[in-house]
Amino acid sequence: MFSAQTYQDRRVVLQSNVANGILLFLGNIENPVNFEHNPYYFRQDSTYLYYFGIQEPRIAAIIDIDENKTIIFGDELSIDDIVWMGRQETLKEKSLKSGVQETLPYAELSQYILKAQASGRKVHYLPPYQSFNKIVLADLLSVRIAELQPSVELIRAVVKQRSIKEPQEIEQIEQAINVSNEMHLLAMRMGRPGVKEYEIANAIQYLAANKECQMAYPPIVTINGGILHNHYRLNTLREGDLFLNDSGAETAMGYASDLTRTFPVSPAFTTRQKELYEVVLNAFNNAQRLLKPGIRFKDIHLKAAQHLVEGLVDLGLMKGNPEDAVNNHAHTLFFQCGLGHMMGLDVHDMEDLGEQYIGYTEEEPKDTQTFGLKSLRLGKALESGFVLTVEPGIYMIPELIDIWQSENKNADFINYDKVNEYRNFGGIRIEDNFLVTDDGYRLLGNGLIKTIEEIENYRAEHLS
């Protein structure tokens, strides 16, 4: 946990950003795997962590703005619990570490809310994502689950605050990134013909676990990098394959990292791999250099797309004017997704609160229709203190190529004959995490090798 003062200060800021009413926060539970008492590992809700820091299932909290008080709701261990689970720090003690003086049994939460509602006060709450909390909320508020109405005022206040990372948060994020850097180096040392994808996935998770880290998300560890959401891991690495590793550690306090590297299973990149890798790397480097307060991330995304197109034109896969190609979304045959997203206590930071509030503004809402842009999670102008990913890529998706070609889509910009030579190429992504600073940006963590030369040299040294 951070200091009690940290959580107190954060709550004071939050209170100042919501006019009145009570703010209700539900912690997560231990979700059952195959029966009630066989749970998945516990992960506290990120907003709960941010304002209270307590890693404990089945607790809640209320910040009562009208009466200016904060209460943690939860149950102390019974003597029966202590017999089975051992003596532990009490909820009271944990609450004090969070700067909260008052704790009440969980069962009293309901009464507190009923009383507030009876006196016509507004109950603000965030969108629930775990089904258990949907049920709890509907019960507490005496409405049907479909009728739950999260508070936009509270969402905006939380997003405003969590978007700007404190120095101690950046420290946590860098800790996560540095573990990820080691995970990626390990994968580079392991990746050779005959190894199974899951062996590498297991090894990097083992490394992270021994540094008391979880995975921030299910790692994508694959020789089929063209499949964007690929969690199949039974393939065997073969000479000539490209290996894509998108994996990030999460610290014990809940802070995420999100890194991707792509390297050849053989000692060296083939000419074709080298050429496309340089295209992605060039787009990456240019995007990175554009990061600074005030610039819209959507513009950096489109600029990166243009750099990708320029490279693909040079290689003969695309043609025509790159700017026109991007305006016509022709790049989305190869770069179907977004350039990046916010990162913090969640790998897609605050995604549970709604992308429109995190990555966009009322004035410039998200484009939810256009292929490509509809997958861009962050579009709005950057601010000093944002932490985000930059992750351009080129993905060859045979199914998508076939659809586009059958429609002769964007034929002015795409050389389908040439593209079809690459249809089984796979995918390349390069991804790092950045802090937006007052005058630009800072690469977070201690840096991970990225150029073709660095990767080939590292592997030449470490592959036996």
Place this chain on the structure above:
Amino acid sequence: MFSAQTYQDRRVVLQSNVANGILLFLGNIENPVNFEHNPYYFRQDSTYLYYFGIQEPRIAAIIDIDENKTIIFGDELSIDDIVWMGRQETLKEKSLKSGVQETLPYAELSQYILKAQASGRKVHYLPPYQSFNKIVLADLLSVRIAELQPSVELIRAVVKQRSIKEPQEIEQIEQAINVSNEMHLLAMRMGRPGVKEYEIANAIQYLAANKECQMAYPPIVTINGGILHNHYRLNTLREGDLFLNDSGAETAMGYASDLTRTFPVSPAFTTRQKELYEVVLNAFNNAQRLLKPGIRFKDIHLKAAQHLVEGLVDLGLMKGNPEDAVNNHAHTLFFQCGLGHMMGLDVHDMEDLGEQYIGYTEEEPKDTQTFGLKSLRLGKALESGFVLTVEPGIYMIPELIDIWQSENKNADFINYDKVNEYRNFGGIRIEDNFLVTDDGYRLLGNGLIKTIEEIENYRAEHLS
């Protein structure tokens, strides 16, 4: 998956055990960790696995007894899904492997049920344990979650069938056990002063992962074995500690194992550790020998308790007549839990269906009041084909000792002065998995060392 015939045969048997109506089965979902699209690893519902074998989230099935047909409900991948997730086996193909010819979109499940209800037919379903499925069921049946009424007829039919393991299921269970045996040997090689509990936990999980196994439950890997449900893993092993490892692998098909070994962190057991270990081992060996069809497991449990008491009397921690001591539940100061439980597709097999149906009968229901017996998950007479755990133990729980002593509880049977010398001793458990055969029992798996001599010798050989 097993053969299509297997699933078909199982469904035919099930159908013959329920009079009429439709049987509704819900598969599990990918449960969100900290936002909707960041899920925990997927684990299919065990009963769904048993009758359909399909490892896929958000699917359901209906066995319509009245119309003698079976339908799998779920959605095929859209072309959008294929672009992001790659081409995969279709649900139709998977259903055929399960011997089911008919598949329908998930959305049609609701209509099917409405129609059945409208014509006055009964909809049988099992107790939901994941909150998502509670919501789904309540919606499908147009009732409130609190009003859901699982079908006891269906529960009994499923329990009857799943309780008797098929040879191919036993093969799976033994595969899981053999991986666990390796996990336990690895822990024995690693356990030495200075190592952290979580390093051992991580290493055994890594070993299992490389054999394509999950953990069947969160491992208990601890120097505080006296705490029964102990998932704290930050302690450092010290000279003189006892190390308790309760961990079991689960195969990719979902079959569990559940083994416990206890060994000293130092090369050799101390005299005190040796003496208590022999008491537990003796109770274990005697309990094992009693396993056979017809005997009530509750009687084996009480017999094991008596053997523990006899040993504790010999050591001076208890006194008086052992049988009387057990009748007065005096042993529960040291052995607070049950001797074992059913095991199969769940580590506590079918616990989601209700302990009263799995481990007890209507004629002899579970004792839910008495300390000790209320934690015994299995009490009823054994049948050939049951797979179960045998896991006696002795646990020194300072909080419990203090409570009993303050009440002078069972003072005729307990030498509190002597017991207090052991209050920080920790705990010992020995656990293996057995099949009940026609004429007795069979230890499952290839066997794991268990005697003091075996453990000390193995560690002497393998600890550097």
